[in-house]
Amino acid sequence: MATYDLDDLLTLMARLRDPVDGCPWDLKQDFASIVRHTLEEAYEVADTIERQDWPHLKDELGDLLFQVIFYARLGDESGHFDFAAIVDNLVRKLLRRHPHVFPAGTLASRAGDMQRSEQQVSATWELIKQEEREGKASPGVLDDIPAALPGLSRALKLQKRASGVGFDWNDPLLVLDKIEEEIGELREAIARGAQDEITDEMGDLLFAQVNLARHLGVDPETAVRSTNAKFVRRFAHIEDAVTASGRDWDSFSLDELDAFWNEAKVRGL
CATH class of the missing domain: 1.10.287.1080 (MazG-like)
Structure with a gap:
């Protein structure tokens, strides 16, 4: 044919x-x-x-x-x-x-x-x-990185491009220090109950985590997709256990559900 x-x-x-x-x-x-x-x-x-x-x-x-x-x-x-x-x-x-x-x-x-x-x-x-x-009208270092990219992917590209002109740390441990700093600032924003600040600090923390992934040779989008798949597998085990029990979800404590989660981990799910 x-x-x-x-x-x-x-x-x-x-x-x-x-x-x-x-x-x-x-x-x-x-x-x-x-x-x-x-x-x-x-x-x-x-x-x-x-x-x-x-x-x-x-x-x-x-x-x-x-x-x-x-x-x-x-x-x-x-x-x-x-x-x-x-x-x-x-x-x-x-x-x-x-x-x-x-x-x-x-x-x-x-x-x-x-x-x-x-x-x-x-x-x-x-x-x-x-x-x-x-050779283009706007030769800015970051100008041609699409704004429509998924957030983690765009963060990675922005960081790679900035690193190419020398704006970067040379030690992943320094990035870990930055993450700890961002966590502290996020804690302060949460304590103040300032939602705009919380959103801003959460973004800074995620950006710093992408930076650490880059320094460790890990693609953040791939890593989080893998974790998403793992979460789905383990949650499916919890769901199966709840269904098999004949009880309603709201009758289980978080500790009981967490025990099912740990079972899934033991089984390599």
Whole structure:
């Protein structure tokens, strides 16, 4: 049986947006309206990978690809760009950012025996990106880090970028000191009952914890997602125990529920 290819997908997208006989839902969409769907699809890809659900990953990657195709169609209709322009821009950017693989800046060029360490490659990557930023209207160090990123991910990127210009501690123990300082300030805000201050200090504490994770080589978003999954597994054990008891939730003390939690830990959940 013949398989569909990328051209078929582009044709399908054009048909969905056909003003005469296209899909009413697709015709209603614009750049802003499909952003939330794009974010959802990206998270579904991440979730599938974390669960190692390989049979469904192909499906989720297809859904994510469709988001790019949708944006390309909208860009074509508005005269801003088309799919070919997206691909061309991407290939040119990746050629430029990988001189260790494409030394002449062409797909045909090869580095041969030239070997570079991961640290050297990362340093070159950041230098090239900095040059690209300086070529734009707003060359600020932090200007191109998207505000719409999840909070922990954006905090990490902000800190990495600031570290690249020397604004950073050189010892994770100093970051631990900062966390303890932020905890003290949060305690004071709680004692005063000042909600605005509590929110502000809580943000500072989370930001400092992201900084510590970075210094320890831990991705904070990955770490908290792993902890979320662990919490779900252990809470499911508590739920099963409560259901098996035949009692209502409110008849259990926190100590009893905590005992179920500890059982889950012992079982390696």
